[in-house]
Amino acid sequence: MIHQLNVRLPAVAYSDTHAWKRAASVHLGVQEQRIEHIRLLRRSLDARQKKIYVNLRLEVFVDEPFIEKRQDETAYRAVLSAKSVIIIGAGPAGLFAALRLLEAGIKPIILERGKDVRERRRDLAAINKLHRVNPNSNYCFGEGGAGTYSDGKLYTRSDKRGNIIDVLLRFVEFGADTSILVDAHPHIGTNKLPKIIQSMRDKILTLGGEIHFNTCVTELVLHSGKLQGIIAEAVDHSGNFTGITTQYSAEAYILATGHSSRDIFRLLHKHQIAIEPKSFAVGVRVEHPQSLIDRIQYHCNTDKEIEDVRQYLPAASYSLVTQSFDRGVYSFCMCPGGIIAPCATQPYQVVTNGWSPSKRNNPYANSGIVVSVEPDDLRDYQSHGVFAGIALQENLEYTAWRSGGQSQAAPAQRLTDFVLGQFSATLPACSYQPGITSNMLSELLPLNIGKRLQQGFIDFGRKMHGYLTSDAVVVGFETRTSSPVRIPRNEKMQHIDILNLYPCAEGAGYAGGIVSAAIDGRKAAEAIIQLLV
Template identity: 55%
Template structure:
């Protein structure tokens, strides 16, 4: 007998296997000995006291399903066909692993540095307010997710296996809890080692990874890729290029646009990052500030629909830190991250609203790059408002809603520092108007959320790519054979897991293309 049962239990029971077994036995009237394991765990905070909702596999006289999976990667043959991959974020790295699985040789070019060297440049942003345009929170080994804490939750419906990606992450060092938790998370402190392990496996199997190697040109002949140019001087001949450059690689959009390739405007979201004390969010969500040892720092997910669009929370970080994520010296960009224990005293989240084509008529002259130029203009306005530094323009939450400047600001987790600014004067009116309405409505759902002890930081602007690079059914750009736009930067993913899946899908498409050519010949 093998079956899946659903049960809600007190937090202390969820983490005590003997007590949990008794609860399962009593609730489902199980007789005799049986085995069980949790296959999904989520917090049910709708009623107080808070409970854990568990999906449990129960077996009698059978083996439990093996949640984890061992992956064996074999070195590729010297004669293997190569695939050039631009970018070593999740799309690029998982494309590299998939290539090895399918007997192809991945050659990865990453504009930034490896995870260890990258840390030094992150420290320079925080301490000296100096931004390296090629090594920062967005660029470098592992991509933007490496130092944005590794949230793995996805609503992606794209063809591909979420389970496989999570199992691969466990194989390379992530905790097995990510296979169980409804909102899995690795933690910025643990991700770099995991990324290193993936890199070492790709290299062991005959792949290549080149750091500080920026794509500066695509070589195209008669509608086909014939090579790439790295750092303005090194030409690499190739017929298959996976473009996995991330949502902040603006130079890639300009490069493709200058070459006359079709690009598309893509709606995206923009707003602010709000920070509360974690104790307040715990009290609102759990009914008490002292959550005990079994409940994690509370999170939230909020949505409000105004008359014409949504306002919603994005990349919520319990026990987290707000980070300076600019990719250019003359802009201010925020994001958030949490360590694996989520044990910082602050809670932060992006609060954003959608930006549509009709919202930005002054930028229509830029065509498909209208959203990108609008995004840049807001980031630069925040930089100017913050005194042309990497400090952040900030405002107490109630002051923002009531459209008045804050006389002072409390300490927040944003280390470069704050400058008191009325963000209603900095953000575009349609953005600030929707955010103000959203914050008021959020307080109806979470009483106490709208407080002047909370601080908003501007701006949260890199939620997704403002440009889509089109592709056909074979996942190639419709105008250039052999060019495979991929992941968040191309507009086909939103987060680590969906980007990884897209990287895998693109390699599968490349393999299919190669086999089709062989059969034709």
């Protein structure tokens, strides 16, 4: 007989299958030897009290052998001579849209301004070590999009945003660990994502799809309210335009360019294709010793207790939110055991983000701490019209670059000094490889953002005792949390002006992370399939 049950055990049993079996035996009133197999369906930690528990959803096989059900392979179809759809951008939305089109027998043609994952690594090394920014190959642009080298968190948990399990199964199909199907906060890891992305690429190419790297869309061919084609220019190894252009045409076009493709927003605006402002968030990235976050979250009093807990629990994370002067202040993309990364897309910018390897075993914990920005907060940028939010982002990024020494070094301040408005004579060690320089961040930020962040950190210090410490460092600035522009579409996923253009995911303002972007890309593909098949 097969039973499903919920079990609550001390955290030491987080991965202890023998403890699971003992608990199932007691719960079901059967001898342990009658339990032939236990399958983990769901796992989450409860660390709200001093004693930490793990909540498990188990499938228990009693007097019945367990037969591993092989996951049915997705039925992709060869598409070499099929109808085609052009996808602009090879991030999660673009790749998952392409895979969905393959299922329907439609040929995806992906145009990606950046490089493939292997070549992209060299440009990431250059920005970290040489402070050299390739404008078309960096942490934001390139195969896999921003998510490839930005931690690999699989955040979205609401089925209202589409079939999450389907997306997670696709990741497993292409090489992700099956633990992402059961953990409450699944995470692939920046070190593992590139290989998964490459497997997706191989599948697309093997079946007759196309992927063109170093190919940046620069112009639209419009006629009678319809997109007739797009013109793309080849980009050289350094990210410079070569003057070599190609026109591509297809039945439909999926726009999946991500939140940092500001040139695409301006291209649409030039052609009077509707875009509109939306709320977003900006702020800083804060980094603590991971041992401190472990101590706070796992209620440890000594280093020995932390060491013992970490034998069976992952690096601790946190999620914080408060209201500060009528605006939300919250943690964003929290990276346990992680690294702060330089995510500029132009040489005169400094942009921060964070990532973690799959083991989350680096000595620091970092998180974006950001303030919600509404259109009313952008009065100083009203002359920029629909691009007011982008103007704020660009101003902060340029200010950080200039104050950090006109390099990829980032302005920084001890957390306690930032809250008190004091200069930091010294700075703690930091994972940000290009380096940090002491600056008065509160003077570099707009007053309404700086004050809200300061109050937010005070509130967070009350919620997590020990969080507000001089051992933490605040690094500027976190500006790319989401797009400040939305590309409007109708209920059929079509742009309201250009009906064969399908804007989707983060760049269009409809997603916020790997999973939600993948879901939205699939939805765009499905809308096209309904018309073409």
